[in-house]
Amino acid sequence: MECNVAIIGMHDYLDGDLPREEAQQLQAHLRSCPSCMARFEQLERTEALLYNALEHAPAIPAYDQAASAKLTERIMSQLPKEKITRQNRRGALRYLYKYPGLAVAALFVVVMLGSFISMWQQDSKLVISGEGEVLQQVVIEGKKVTIPEGVHVKGNLIVENGEADVRGEVEGNVTVIDGSLNLASTGYITGQQRTIDQALDWFWFKVTQSFSGLAS
Amino acid sequence: MNLLEARLARLALKGDQRAFAELVELYQDKLFHMAYRMLNNRQEAEDVVQETFLRVHKNLERYDESLKFSTWIYRIATNLCIDRLRKRKPTYSLDAESNDHEGLDGYSMIPSDNRTPESEMLLSETQRIIHEAIDSLAPKYKTVMMLRYIQELSLQEISDVLDMPVTTIKTRVHRGRDFLRKKLEHKL
Ligand SMILES: [Zn+2]
Numbered sequence: 001m002e003c004n005v006a007i008i009g010m011h012d013y014l015d016g017d018l019p020r021e022e023a024q025q026l027q028a029h030l031r032s033c034p035s036c037m038a039r040f041e042q043l044e045r046t047e048a049l050l051y052n053a054l055e056h057a058p059a060i061p062a063y064d065q066a067a068s069a070k071l072t073e074r075i076m077s078q079l080p081k082e083k084i085t086r087q088n089r090r091g092a093l094r095y096l097y098k099y100p101g102l103a104v105a106a107l108f109v110v111v112m113l114g115s116f117i118s119m120w121q122q123d124s125k126l127v128i129s130g131e132g133e134v135l136q137q138v139v140i141e142g143k144k145v146t147i148p149e150g151v152h153v154k155g156n157l158i159v160e161n162g163e164a165d166v167r168g169e170v171e172g173n174v175t176v177i178d179g180s181l182n183l184a185s186t187g188y189i190t191g192q193q194r195t196i197d198q199a200l201d202w203f204w205f206k207v208t209q210s211f212s213g214l215a216s
Numbered sequence: 217m218n219l220l221e222a223r224l225a226r227l228a229l230k231g232d233q234r235a236f237a238e239l240v241e242l243y244q245d246k247l248f249h250m251a252y253r254m255l256n257n258r259q260e261a262e263d264v265v266q267e268t269f270l271r272v273h274k275n276l277e278r279y280d281e282s283l284k285f286s287t288w289i290y291r292i293a294t295n296l297c298i299d300r301l302r303k304r305k306p307t308y309s310l311d312a313e314s315n316d317h318e319g320l321d322g323y324s325m326i327p328s329d330n331r332t333p334e335s336e337m338l339l340s341e342t343q344r345i346i347h348e349a350i351d352s353l354a355p356k357y358k359t360v361m362m363l364r365y366i367q368e369l370s371l372q373e374i375s376d377v378l379d380m381p382v383t384t385i386k387t388r389v390h391r392g393r394d395f396l397r398k399k400l401e402h403k404l
Contacts (some may be wrong), residue, residue: 011390015371039397046397053346054253054365062258068245072261075240075269077234 001029006036014047126162131155135171143179149186156191221285225375229276240269243286246294250366254297254353254358268293283376301355306371327389344363349399353392362389 001010009026011020014210018026030037126143134155141148143162147153151168160177166187173191174181179193221242227235247268253263259390271292272279279288351360364372371389 008390011386011393014393015386015389017371017386042397042401043393044266046400048392049346049400050361050365050393050396052345054362055226056362063248063252068248071248071265072237072240074262075266076237078266078270079233079273080235084398 001025003029003033003036006030006033007039008038010040010043014043101196115176127160128158128162129160131172134170147187149184222281225276225279225281225285228273229279239272239285243289244269246367247289250290250362251293251297253350253362253366254294255300260300264293265296266297267296286371286374287376290363290369291379294363294377298355298359301358345400346396349396352377352399353395357388357392357395361392364389 006026006029009018009022009029013023015158020197026055030040101107126140126145128138128140130138131154134153134157137147137151137153138157139148144165145157145159145162146165147157148169149167149171153168154171156172156174157164157170158175158177159179159181162176162179163182164174164176164179165182165184166174166189167184168186169188169190173193174189175192175194177194177196179195180191183189183193221239224235224239224242228239231312234294237268244265247265248261251264254256255264268289272289280284290326352361353361360374363369364371369377371385375385378385
């Protein structure tokens with residue numbers, strides 16, 4: 001493999017877009033070419049830093065919950081007025097519910113769409129991802145994500161900036177990034193359980209994830 | 217995937233303000249976050265978010281449900297951000313597609329109103345360098361990088377949002393990443 005081909009391959013790899021066979025060829029080239037290897041390592045770190053700096057960027061100082069609520073008000077109040085509220089909808093539509101600061105009520109998430117829930121909670125963002133089936137069964141309470149006792153879910157669960165409390169059975173991996181994982185005596189995880197704290201750890205997790213993405 | 221939003225959009229079109237409020241709740245903070253990172257100015261970011269929702273509201277009847285709602289709303293918001301970035305530098309022009317890395321860099325950073333010493337302190341040195349490097353990207357690269365790394369959209373989704381071929385998006389991600397690599401080289 002030529003170096004210029006390898007360089008394109010590196011980017012495709014980081015995009016999660018490199019076919020397995022070519023990934024192997026790239027690996028072989030990297031092993032034999034120190035300058036490409038150095039470049040690849042730099043690119044990997046750039047990628048990790050980018051995710052880390054942007055995705056986990058600190059909250060914008062002047063934009064807190066109050067500012068967010070104020071903006072919502074501004075948006076809603078400037079809408080044309082001729083459309084009038086006709087119904088008082090509840091229930092099914094309220095899948096996703098953003099907590100007001102002091103609310104403690106539990107939220108039962110029934111997610112039939114999407115495989116990703118994220119909400120803003122003070123400074124950091126609680127992010128839960130996993131297969132739809134798993135997300136249908138989790139209970140979110142503040143920053144705590146619970147797999148209730150007696151519940152059996154099939155699939156992987158990833159919790160970021162929160163606390164995972166496994167009381168039921170998870171047939172898959174549970175990963176917690178910047179948070180804690182509690183496995184109750186009633187709980188059981190058939191796959192791996194991991195707690196990741198540092199940016200670098202987290203990055204390797206991402207890489208491994210895209211590797212397994214390649215393999216599947 | 218799109219059921220909830222499509223349904224909310226339909227209800228909002230019929231005049232259900234609460235449904236529209238749900239859409240605002242779903243997207244407001246995400247859009248603000250992105251607009252703020254694009255524009256580095258809180259007031260402008262808020263204006264962009266507000267304008268986005270006004271446009272969404274006005275054009276609900278034209279919303280084509282074959283397009284993901286998120287794609288549609290990001291498209292509106294990113295276009296508004298790009299417009300504002302362009303207006304800041306009317307003479308700014310570049311087409312780095314044809315000419316290696318020329319034009320990627322080399323336009324002065326727009327001073328931001330929010331970089332107070334306190335907010336600065338919240339960022340680690342490395343993060344600060346990254347943010348500065350990103351701010352020095354030309355708008356068309358910056359947009360792609362934001363959608364990629366903040367919103368974590370796939371290349372295909374970015375191509376849908378910006379209505380550009382996926383190969384173009386790919387090139388921009390690659391160039392943007394390589395540009396940042398060089399900027400950060402001594403730090404890595
Ligand atoms: Zn090489």
